[in-house]
Each structure stands twice: as structure tokens, then as C-alpha cells.
Amino acid sequence: MNPSSTESFDPRELAIPAPQLLTYYILTALMSGPFIIFALPAIWFRYKTLKYRFEETGMRMQVGLLFRHESVTAYRRIQDIHVSSGLVQRWLGISSISIQTASGSAMPEIVIEGVTEPDRLRDWLYERMRGAKGLQAVGAELVEPEAMISHATNSDETTEILKAIRDNLAQLVHRSESKSDA
Numbered sequence: 001m002n003p004s005s006t007e008s009f010d011p012r013e014l015a016i017p018a019p020q021l022l023t024y025y026i027l028t029a030l031m032s033g034p035f036i037i038f039a040l041p042a043i044w045f046r047y048k049t050l051k052y053r054f055e056e057t058g059m060r061m062q063v064g065l066l067f068r069h070e071s072v073t074a075y076r077r078i079q080d081i082h083v084s085s086g087l088v089q090r091w092l093g094i095s096s097i098s099i100q101t102a103s104g105s106a107m108p109e110i111v112i113e114g115v116t117e118p119d120r121l122r123d124w125l126y127e128r129m130r131g132a133k134g135l136q137a138v139g140a141e142l143v144e145p146e147a148m149i150s151h152a153t154n155s156d157e158t159t160e161i162l163k164a165i166r167d168n169l170a171q172l173v174h175r176s177e178s179k180s181d182a
Contacts, residue, residue, distance in 0.1 A: 009120045011054040017114025020092040022047045024114075027088055052112060059099075061110045071110050075128040077101045082108070083118045097121060 025043035032039045045065045053060040058074035079102050085095035095118035098108035115121055 009117070009124050011052075011121060011124055014052050014054070014112070014115065014121065016052070017047070017050055018094050018116045020094045020116070021050075021114030024089060024092055024094065050113065059110065061112070073099055073101060073109050075125070075131070077103075077109075078125065078129040081122050081125055081129075083122055085118070097125075099125070 022044075025047055026040070029036050029039035029043050046063060049063050049065050049068075051062045053062075058072060058077075060073075061071045063069050078099055080100040082098040082100065083095050084098065089095060093116055094113075095115050097112040097115055097118055099110040099112070101109045103109060112121070
């Protein structure tokens with residue numbers, strides 16, 4: 001990942017989807033045949049009410065006029081990010097980014113539609129996701145495995161690192177059990 005590509009990238013500019021998304025919606029509504037008279041107002045309202053907000057700890061998506069739907073997802077909950085664009089979307093220069101969380105649902109938590117720079121947004125989200133998932137020490141005696149791995153040079157050291165990780169996990173489990181008993 002190129003760090004300079006995300007440093008100057010500001011996702012606040014993506015508060016609303018790209019205008020090409022409305023064109024995409026209209027083209028897909030044309031395929032509904034005679035039901036286009038119902039589809040056009042629905043897609044126009046969807047496009048006009050679709051809003052995104054990227055905050056310090058997470059992102060927010062709002063859509064809907066009569067039935068408002070709002071999704072809030074913390075960066076630390078993100079499990080996977082998928083960028084997709086069909087033939088018509090590629091022709092229009094837009095993509096969709098699906099944000100998957102560990103909610104247990106097969107559907108994405110948030111789909112960011114009408115993105116003109118999907119790779120930069122994906123990289124920016126990955127940076128936030130990784131920054132939110134850093135190891136947080138519960139106690140001072142915990143050893144950070146990443147620091148130990150950088151110094152490992154042979155299989156004996158690797159074994160020691162794995163044992164330290166095992167011991168750290170056992171300590172964390174013991175602490176959480178003792179807190180729940182209290």
C-alpha cells in the first residue's frame with residue numbers, strides 16, 4: 001500500500017455519492033420495463049437522501065425519506081472490505097464498497113455506492129481498521145508478540161514466542177473469568 005495515496009485522501013468529500021450514481025440508477029430502472037414509473041421516484045429519493053459521514057471512530061450511512069435507514073459502523077468492527085463494479089458502473093467510472101463486520105449476517109453492514117476513487121477509500125479504511133485493532137495491554141506484564149517476532153531468529157525463539165502468546169492468552173482468560181465471578 002502506498003502511504004502517500006491515503007495521506008492526501010479526505011473521505012469527508014464523499015459525504016454524498018458521485019453524480020454518476022444517479023445515471024446508474026436510471027439505467028437500471030429502465031430495465032424494470034413498465035414499472036419504471038414506480039422505480040424512478042424511488043431511485044431519485046434514494047440518491048437524494050444517501051449520505052455518508054466518516055468520523056474519527058467509525059462511519060455512518062443514512063438513506064431514506066419516509067423510512068430512514070441509518071447504519072453506524074466502528075472501524076474496529078470491520079472484518080472485510082470488498083470493492084465491486086459491474087460493466088455499467090465501470091463505464092460510468094464508479095464502484096461500490098461493501099463493508100463486512102462480524103455481525104453474523106451474510107449481507108454487508110454498509111455499502112458505499114457511487115465511489116469514484118474506490119482503491120484510495122479502501123486503503124484509507126484499511127488504515128483505520130488496522131489502527132483500531134492494535135494490541136491493548138490489559139496489564140503491564142503482558143508481552144507484545146509483534147515485538148518478540150521481530151527479534152526471533154531461530155525455531156527455539158519462535159517456540160518461546162508462541163509460549164509467551166499462550167501464557168498471555170491464559171492470563172487474559174483468567175482475568176476475564178475472575179471479573180465475571182466478582
